[in-house]
Amino acid sequence: xxxxxxxxxxxxxxxxxxxxxxxxxxxxxxxxxxxxxxxxxxxxxxxxxxxxxxxxxxxxxxxxxxxxxxxxxxxxxxxxxxxxxxxxxxxxxxxxxxxxxxxxxxxxxxxxxxxxxxxxxxxxxxxxxxxxxxxxxxxxxxxxxxxxxxxxxxxxxxxxxxxxxxxxxxxxxxxxxxxxxxxxxxxxxxxxxxxxxxxxxxxxxxxxxxxxxxxxxxxxxxxxxxxxxxxxxxxxxxxxxxxxxxxxxxxxxxxxxxxxxxxxxxxxxxxxxxxxxxxxxxxxxxxxxxxxxxxxxxxxxxxxxxxxxxxxxxxxxxxxxxx
Amino acid sequence: xxxxxxxxxxxxxxxxxxxxxxxxxxxxxxxxxxxxxxxxxxxxxxxxxxxxxxxxxxxxxxxxxxxxxxxxxxxxxxxxxxxxxxxxxxxxxxxxxxxxxxxxxxxxxxxxxxxxxxxxxxxxxxxxxxxxxxxxxxxxxxxxxxxxxxxxxxxxxxxxxxxxxxxxxxxxxxxxxxxxxxxxxxxxxxxxxxxxxxxxxxxxxxxxxxxxxxxxxxxxxxxxxxxxxxxxxxxxxxxxx
Numbered sequence: 001x002x003x004x005x006x007x008x009x010x011x012x013x014x015x016x017x018x019x020x021x022x023x024x025x026x027x028x029x030x031x032x033x034x035x036x037x038x039x040x041x042x043x044x045x046x047x048x049x050x051x052x053x054x055x056x057x058x059x060x061x062x063x064x065x066x067x068x069x070x071x072x073x074x075x076x077x078x079x080x081x082x083x084x085x086x087x088x089x090x091x092x093x094x095x096x097x098x099x100x101x102x103x104x105x106x107x108x109x110x111x112x113x114x115x116x117x118x119x120x121x122x123x124x125x126x127x128x129x130x131x132x133x134x135x136x137x138x139x140x141x142x143x144x145x146x147x148x149x150x151x152x153x154x155x156x157x158x159x160x161x162x163x164x165x166x167x168x169x170x171x172x173x174x175x176x177x178x179x180x181x182x183x184x185x186x187x188x189x190x191x192x193x194x195x196x197x198x199x200x201x202x203x204x205x206x207x208x209x210x211x212x213x214x215x216x217x218x219x220x221x222x223x224x225x226x227x228x229x230x231x232x233x234x235x236x237x238x239x240x241x242x243x244x245x246x247x248x249x250x251x252x253x254x255x256x257x258x259x260x261x262x263x264x265x266x267x268x269x270x271x272x273x274x275x276x277x278x279x280x281x282x283x284x285x286x287x288x289x290x291x292x293x294x295x296x297x298x299x300x301x302x303x304x305x306x307x308x309x310x311x312x313x314x315x316x317x318x319x320x321x322x323x
Numbered sequence: 324x325x326x327x328x329x330x331x332x333x334x335x336x337x338x339x340x341x342x343x344x345x346x347x348x349x350x351x352x353x354x355x356x357x358x359x360x361x362x363x364x365x366x367x368x369x370x371x372x373x374x375x376x377x378x379x380x381x382x383x384x385x386x387x388x389x390x391x392x393x394x395x396x397x398x399x400x401x402x403x404x405x406x407x408x409x410x411x412x413x414x415x416x417x418x419x420x421x422x423x424x425x426x427x428x429x430x431x432x433x434x435x436x437x438x439x440x441x442x443x444x445x446x447x448x449x450x451x452x453x454x455x456x457x458x459x460x461x462x463x464x465x466x467x468x469x470x471x472x473x474x475x476x477x478x479x480x481x482x483x484x485x486x487x488x489x490x491x492x493x494x495x496x497x498x499x500x501x502x503x504x505x506x507x508x509x510x511x512x513x514x515x516x517x518x519x520x521x522x523x524x525x526x527x528x529x530x531x532x533x534x535x536x537x538x539x540x541x542x543x544x545x546x547x548x549x550x551x552x553x554x555x556x557x558x559x560x561x562x563x564x
Contacts, residue, residue: 022562063420064561086421087325096415099338101345107416113334114327114420158416168419 010036012075014166014197015060019069022055027274029055032069037214042188042198042206044229047218048317053129053201054094056218057170060199061091073166090164092155092172100144104135104154107143112159112276129157129313132187133250148175156184161193167191169200173207185211205310211231217313219320220312225312233309238264240305241288246298248272253297275305325421335422335430336437339404343438348399352442355395359388360449364457382465385450389472390527392446393479394441394504401483402500403493404431405557410493414562424558425430432484432550439476447472471535474542478526479504481549488556 010016015037022030030052037043045055060063060071062082071078076085098107105126112122130136135155143151152175159167172188173181188211192198202208208215209229217225223230248271249257257274258266262284265277278284289302326334333521343349363384367374375381405428408414447469455461483500490496504527512528515521522528523537526545 058562063414064563065559083325083421083423086419089419091419093415093419094412097412098411098416099342101342102338106341110334110338110419111416113326114331114422117329154443155416296404 011072011179014041014074015034016072016075017069017197018072019058020056020059020066021068022052022059022064023067024290028155028221030059030066033066033221033223035216035223035226037197038200039197040195041214042192042200042212044207044212044215045199045201045218046203046313047201048203051218052221053218054170055221057091057093057168057201060168061089061093062086063078063093069267088165089168090159090162090166091168091170092152092159093170094166095148095152095171095175098143098146098151098154102143103140103142104157105139107154108158108161112161115162117162125161126164132160133157133291134183140259144251149177149180152176153180153184154247156187160187164196166197166199167261169198171199171202172200173202177254181207204225205313209309215309217316219317222320224316224320229309232312238277239281239285239311241276241285242269242276242303242305243274243276243289243292243299244301245274246300249274249297256295257292260288262288328423328426329420331426332430332433335427336434336456337433338436339434343400343434345548349438349442352392352395352399354447356392356442356446359392360385360446362451363442363450364453374457376458378458378461379464381454382447382450382468385446386468386472389443389446389468390475391505392443393439393472396435396476397479397483397503397504398497400438401435401480402487404435405484405487405553406490406496409560409562409564411450412493418562424560425434425554428484428488428550428557430551430553432480435480436477436483439480440473443469443472443476451497467535472537474539475526478542478545478549481546481553482526483549484553485549485556488553489561507520524548 013036015035017033017035020030020033021028033052033056045053055064059066060078062078062085062141065079073085074088074203078085108126108129109122112125117125126139127136130139133156135150135153135157137148138146138239143154146154152172156172159169167188169188173184176184186206188198188200192211192213196211200208200212200255214226214228215232216223245253249268254266254268254274257263258278262278262280263276264279267275269275276288278288280287285304289299292299366372405525408417418424437520447465451461451465454465479500482503483496486499486503490499508525508527512522512525515525515528524541526542
């Protein structure tokens, strides 16, 4: 009985992908992806170019057909019932173009009318989302005058228009300046705080770490890892640490460091700075620091070079590329 | 609550019409139309030539150019309607909305038919007023010519949508629509009789006589076949690039 209930919850989840595959001629973009995103989760969908991220998102939003398997949103098959499946979502896919002859307000009205929003709702929501993406001053200007960054802001605005239960974002900060990126991340975080489900692909690992609870890593159309950001960051086997000492490290010090348990590689990167590749996750890092202090090395700073998630990402991608 | 398909068709059609108005295609077409009417009405007295004495003969000079207006209408208001959503990437905004592709195609077709009908109605309206003012009368044949032109227009729009759903670029779709109706169909219609085949099924060769009903049926067949195939092709077309 419990198994039946669990199966039903999985199928009715905001995102449920089952054996999803896609071929373009002889090229396999997606092999057999199984992925479920539970209500209220914000999932970072990671992978290098050509990994199959955009293909997955395009299948989820009915832009392309899967070669096999199925994609359901809230338990509704996207291919069979696209109108019902897409009713509760908002999406930004790549950097969409808009009709240059329309203004942002008119563009939002077009999307809103197709979704059956009332004039009052449309007016209120358009005002709110344009304010959220800082396009209020441009609300009545023709989009043909807009830069790529402004179009990306408008894309975010239209995805929020219907207060979607599920937000599907494909590289949402692409084309934005650093301030715009931070603003969009804040918008996404506030949506996450409201309990909305977010499915976001990104190349920016820092962005995913900041915004998402869970990550799924894809390469060559296959899912390599799926888990919570915290667990994966902790469980990353190797990490790159930079240590700075009060006095320059001697060749003997470097040799000694290389022999410490857990240290896989030592490289001097300055007079008193050393880069260490350490295995054993966070515990391994702590052990090496203790051992260095125990040997009388005066450590001033001890900091990760890049995140452990980044290290995990690179390790798994390299591993998958070798196969 | 997602609206009914009919309400969505009306929404799509209204935004398409806005595109034609704001994109100045309609303005261009109206300027051309005004120029043609002006030349037909203004040139004979300026050159000292008499107008045709009967309303049928007077309107027939207008009708000669209606075919070209119809083809231009198909090129400007139909041929790129579907393909441009892919080529200009506006489909990334439009398609993830809860709207079926067939609804999008039908909304766009409705807009094309409405705009083309408005343009042709203005043209025939101007011709009829001029005929009435100059010859003092009108016949039902003028109205029949108008209906026949509208029938031809539906055929052109149907085929233009088929090409728009089939081809990958807006230039290919518009150029092929233009040459199909100004050149290719005419060549086929000219050659077929030599093989003892009557070209009654070629839209540019369908004669007004002997049976206008058959001509209208042929136009309707092109319109329906073009529209239905456009919907079927567009439903399967992917936005992959």
